[in-house]
Amino acid sequence: MKDLVVVHCDTLILPTQFDDCTVTVTAQALIRAEHGQVFIANKRACVASDVEAVHLPATYVTAAFPTPGSGEVTLQVNSAAKRSHADGQPLLLRGDSFLAVFNIRVPATNPTPGVPPDVIRELKTPGSFQPGQFFVHAS
Known part of the structure; x- marks a missing residue:
């Protein structure tokens, strides 16, 4: 099935829930095309290796830890x-x-005395792409 090609600076659709954590990305959630050699309307098309170059700062909270942590x-x-x-x-x-x-790099905390901070962990959830161009398709 044909679908639109993702290009430089297209939007990443990221969920806000990662397990019990509500995550807020603090930078623009965009993918940058750095490795492909194909251009569409003067923008480089994104390839699989561009996905792995994305690193976005974020903060998070949970119901048990309302003081934000980061990651x-x-x-x-x-x-x-x-x-x-x-x-x-x-x-x-x-x-x-x-x-x-x-x-998680800096655990979220609970302001109640004696409550230890959240644990450092890795959480995964699916996301998708939102192309900004609407004329080049591939399958």
């Missing part, structure tokens, strides 16, 4: 997403998904 959201490409190729590299398409991974 980083990174992405992992789903192997099923690698279906279209250009110059031997898998293109990213709107229908493709990725795994958003939130790594």
Whole structure:
């Protein structure tokens, strides 16, 4: 099935819930095309390796830990997403998904005395792409 090709600075659709954590990304959730060699309307098309270059700062809270902690959201490409190729590299398409991974760096806390902070952990949930161009499709 054909779908729109993802290009430089297209939007990442990230969930706000990662397990019990409500995560707020504090930077623009965009994918930057750095590795592909195909251009669409003067923008580089995104390839699978561009997904792994995304690192977004984020804060989080949970019901038990209302004082925010912080961490980083990174992405992992789903192997099923690698279906279209250009110059031997898998293109990213709107229908493709990725795994958003939130790594807690500074645990959230509870202001109640004696309550230890949240544990440092890694949380995963699926995300998707929102293309900004509407004329080039691939399958």
